[in-house]
Amino acid sequence: MDSSVTASSVRSRPFDVIVVGLGAMGSCALEALARRGKRVLGIDRFDPPHDLGSSHGGSRVIRLSYFERPEYVPLLRRAYDGFDRLSRDSGEKLRFETGLVAGGAYGNPVSAGMLRSAREHDLMVDAMDGRELMRRFPQFSVPANWEIVTEKQGGFVRPEAVIRSALALAVRSGASIERNAPVTSWGVNGHGAWVEAGHGRFEASALVLAGGAWMPQLMGSVGPKLEPTRQTIVWIDDAGDPAWGHEAMPVWLFDRGEQPAVYGVPSSAGMGLPQGLPQGMKVGLHGGGPVVRPEQIREVPSAEIVAETVAAAAERIVGAGTRAVAGAKHCLYTMSPDTDFVVGLHPAHPQVAIAGGFSGHGFKFAPVIGEALADLATKGKTTLPIGFLSPTRS
Known part of the structure; x- marks a missing residue:
C-alpha cells in the first residue's frame, strides 16, 4: 500500500x-x-x-522489571498489550519473549532496581548468583558471586x-x-x-x-534540555551457533560500574530482518556516546568504538572475542537531564x-x-x- x-x-x-x-x-x-x-x-x-x-537495528530490548524506576511498570504493561494488538491487527509478529538476564557486582543498581520494581508491582523474577546463571546458560561468563536477576517476560521487539x-x-x-x-x-x-x-x-x-x-x-x-548523542551498535557473527539464537539465549544487560552498561540481543537470523542489516548477536554500550548533530549518524563507526564494544561483550559472552564482526551502525539517543x-x-x-x-x-x-x-x-x-x-x- x-x-x-x-x-x-x-x-x-x-x-x-x-x-x-x-x-x-x-x-x-x-x-x-x-x-x-x-x-x-x-x-x-x-x-x-x-x-x-x-528506531532501527532490527531489535529493541523489552522488559517489565524496570530498574530505572518503578513508575514505568504500569506503562510497560500497557505497552506489551499494545505491541500484541499491533501484531494481531497487522498479522506480523512484533514481540519475542526470550527472557532477560541482567545484573552485576554486589550492590549494583540494575539488580537492585529490578527487584524493587518486582516487589512494588508483583512481577515474577528470579534472583541468583553468577554461578547459577552460568549453569543455566553456559553462553555467559560472569563472576560467580555476581547478583543476577532473570525475567521470563523479557525479550525484544522489531522496531x-x-x-x-x-x-x-x-x-x-x-x-x-x-x-x-x-x-x-x-x-x-x-x-x-x-x-x-x-x-x-x-x-x-x-x-x-x-x-x-x-x-x-x-x-x-x-x-x-534535550541533547542527541550518538551510540554504536555492533553485530558479532554467530558462526551458525544455535546457542546464540533467540530461541536458546535471553537478551542481557550487565552493569559495569562507572562505565556504560553492556547489553546484547541474541542472533535473529532467519527472522526477515531489514535488508542490509548484519546478522549475528547485536551488542552495544548503553549510554556514554558523544553529543552530536543528528546528521552525524551518517558517519562510519570508528574501529576504536567497535573494538571497545566487542571487548566489553567478550568479557561476558563466551566466544564473542574470537568471532568476526559482521557489521556496525550508529543510532541516536536523545537524552534528558x-x-x-x-x-x-x-x-x-x-x-x-x-x-x-x-x-x-x-x-x-x-x-x-x-x-x-x-x-x-x-x-x-x-x-x-x-x-x-x-x-x-x-
Missing part, C-alpha cells in the same frame, strides 16, 4: 491532528488517532522506517516492523502521510496549529511533536503535545506513549500515569 500523499493534495484540508515525526512514538500516535476516527496527517523528514534516527505496521494500519484507517518533508517551522493560532514542511503548509486543531533527535530544534528552550522521558502538553500551547528525551530506553513504550499523545491531542489530558514525565517537572 502506498501511504504517501502529495503536499498539494492535503495542504488545503483541515486536519484534527498533525503528527510531526513518524518514528517509534509518532507512528504509534498516528495509528492511535486514526483508529479513533480522527482526520490525521503524519509528517517525517525521511521515509520511515529508516536508519537515520533512533522497523513496529513502525511499518503502525503506519500501514494508520493509513488503512484514513491517515495521510507526508514523507521526505522536513519541518521548517510550526506555530499556533486561534484555530489550532500549523506546520510548514516540504513544500506545503498544513493546519490542524492540534499538533503532536515527536521529532526524536530533532526535538531540540522543534522545542527550543521549552522543557528540559534525568534520563526520564518528556511527555505532556506544551507549557505555553495546550493544543500542542510533545514527546521527546527517550534517553535510549523509550522504544519499548511506543504503543502506550502513542495512546497518551492521542489523548492529549484530542482531550487535553490522559488517564495514563505519565505525570512524572511532565515537561514542566522540577
